[in-house]
Amino acid sequence: MTGPGADLHDLAHYALGSMSLGRLTGVSLGNHAIPDAFLLMHVGVGCKNKATAHLLSHDWAEHGNVREAWTEVGDRDLILGSSTRAAPYMRSWVNRMHPSILLMVSVTFIDLAGEDLKDVVARAAKDLPCPVALLPAPGFSGDMYTGYATVLHAITQRVDWTPDPARASEVTLVGYLFDRYEADHSANLSHLGKLLGGIGLSLGPSPLTGRPLAETLGAGGAGTVVELPYTRPLAKRIRKSLGGRSSVETDLPMGIAGTSRWLRVVGAAAGADASRTDAFIARREESTRNQLRFLMDRWRGFRMAIFAEPPLAAGMASMLAELGMLPTLIGLKGTSLGGREEFLAAVKSDGVALPDEVTILENPSLAAMREEFVTRMRSRALEGVLGSATDLNVLTTIAAEEAGLEGSTGPLLIEIGFPCRDHHAIQPMPFFGYSGVVVQAQRITSARRLWDTGRDPLLP
């Protein structure tokens, strides 16, 4: 705030951020995570891009645009009343695509007209053979994770959360962020299933994991409900939708300590044999460390930057610290998954000590990130950056001369999170679990550098 009573801020507040993506993008991701859902957007023509622009770059396996449409609202429709357009489009698209569920959104400028779209949609939905969910997606509040959680809530509401689940040893994940059909997410889920198998449990159907709706609606039969951090934007509502079933909240199963902690928490909640769990964890930790041992010394002391939403940033920070690196710059994306406090709590739970000189930026602007990168490179204090394509794009605008690093190879660049432009998984590449540690270590080892001169990066 720069003046009393004025809703005015500093320049960084208005700048494009590391995570500026809003609710509509998140709803689109949620729709994408259900392979037989369809998203009908009662929006303007440009809003369509919020749903697909980054998703099409991110997921090369399945194109999100083929399960989305819009109602072609223009100025004339706003004047005459645009809500009348909704029903014919709903009928036509359902007839054409036969979705398992029709998700719908509207946006601010249409909502300003004050029409009762909710009523129009509800009446039209009565005649449709599939459920319809009209989801809020205002453009002035919330972030991408809020939008994703909105879809998650729409699904958990439809699950029969029986108080007496038939599959006692099964675990369902509520709040998995599934943003593409590439082999990173399929490997994550497959690996978690194997880890659970190692302690006598199994992974059951879970909402928003790239499986058809009917399958994931079977989540209620699982004996244990695990709540991952992506429920946070709507945690109370999602918990309420579980119909009295209890859930166990966890951080993401990332890093060696983080994965072991996750298995212990889930195992305890599901009544798994503790000694079996401990023995399994000990074996897996040892084999993971053995795989990584010969690399550790090469990385020791590398000062790394991580730009991700708080849960993913915490998992990555723990992982890098376990690999001998120093996560010295953290950028936390978004507002709805928590901030500094949640990040630090998750890292602390892994028993990982962050370096004293760590800087944490909350929801940073791209301009602020650029400045931070240049400062650190000038003082030779940045060996690598993990971030989305949006974050890494900022680095590509920095010339070696500006950073005072002429002739240098520059920092390692590793794409993580959403969106990825260059990192695509055609073979199993998890980032969860013990295998995730090994795969991410492999990615760091072979990562590109900002200015690849071909020189030994350790030379001055």
Add this chain to the structure above:
Amino acid sequence: MRDTHPILAASDEAFWQAQEKRKVGALGQPCCTQSKMSWAMIDMPGDFAVVIHGESDCLNCFHHHNGRNAARYFSTRLTEAQITTGETQAPLRHLLQMIADQLEPDTVIVLGTCPVEVIGDRFEVVVDAVSKESGIPMIALHTSGLKLSTLNAMQDWLHSTLAGLPQLPAPASSERRLSLFGMPERNAIGPRTRTILEQAGIVIHGIYPHTAGLDGWRSVSHATASVVVDADASPRLVEAIERQGSPVHEIPLPIGVQQSVAALETIGDALGIPSELKSAMAEDRADASRRVAAFSASHPSPRIGMAIRMLNTFRSDQLAHDGLGDLPFLLECGFDVTIFIQGPPEEAPRFEETLRGMGVLCPVRVFPGPFQLVEHFQAEGLGLAYAPDSTLNLFRRAGIPSIPSRVFAPWLEGVTHNLAQLERLIHEEGAP
């Protein structure tokens, strides 16, 4: 959109009839001018800032990860209260003043959005005032998605605005300086074409829109002559360039032999050196013509479907000639082309009429959406596809080899590479 099924209400028929009436025969996709202008400028070199005047989410209708100016994009991030009460001027003024004071850019472009257009915000008043106070050129454009503008109209508006910027002082020069507008983003002028132009005594002044940058737009007037791809689609740009004092000539998108030669001949005429340019390109022209003839002879009339009106893009070469810029090259290579247009099937006669008006005689089919494209290809017995990359997964699954739209390289020097791509397409597994 129409179909027959029990769930379709009878009253829908009237709705769809009315809906179709408002569609015009134009081939272009409708677009949000804010979205596409933002997209077009985010990778433009130069010291400028873009302000999107609206709610936060209006920042999200373009890529954030492909552009050197992403850190210079701002939003007034209007709150619900500011939008509903119309109190939008204070945050805009405040933001523009901070940009002027802290960044001191050469230019600031302020784009409107649907929410501020709906409430009738006359934000140009604030923009003009801060521009005067700061001495920094600031331009207000009432962009939005409300008008359902065509992509060509959007592009013409943006480019004419940039070409109309106050010009940098012109250097004293007697060179024949050429500007090229509407060129592809990649390899717009390759080394061989550059040599041909240099041999004829031509200096390339600027390549627009993707390479020139802000300073290029601020020196439009420095060119001896300007050539514009598909000038008919850019009347405002042509007018702006001419107003800056550079004469304009139209060229086709220089893909393949015929179009490249036509473009080079136009350049030669425009600069008064037709024989020099003919002589400089003679060897390349003969070589490229020979290669095309050999390809054509070894592949008699392969059938290919060309899908258009599917792209929502800001790339000039993709918009040129309504997305048909590669068609003459496919035809000169001997392809038997069927054109598929995304749109209401009931509008097929109007689309066909538009194409015939453009001199395109290929068979025309109209399909409603991407998910139905493959079945239309199969119904026609087509085994090769030219289509946007967002549909390639669909073709792959159907076993139809495809080539993404607008990957052909320009000019005579691109012909060898383009023919190699077509060879690979024809010999790909599954090709007929």
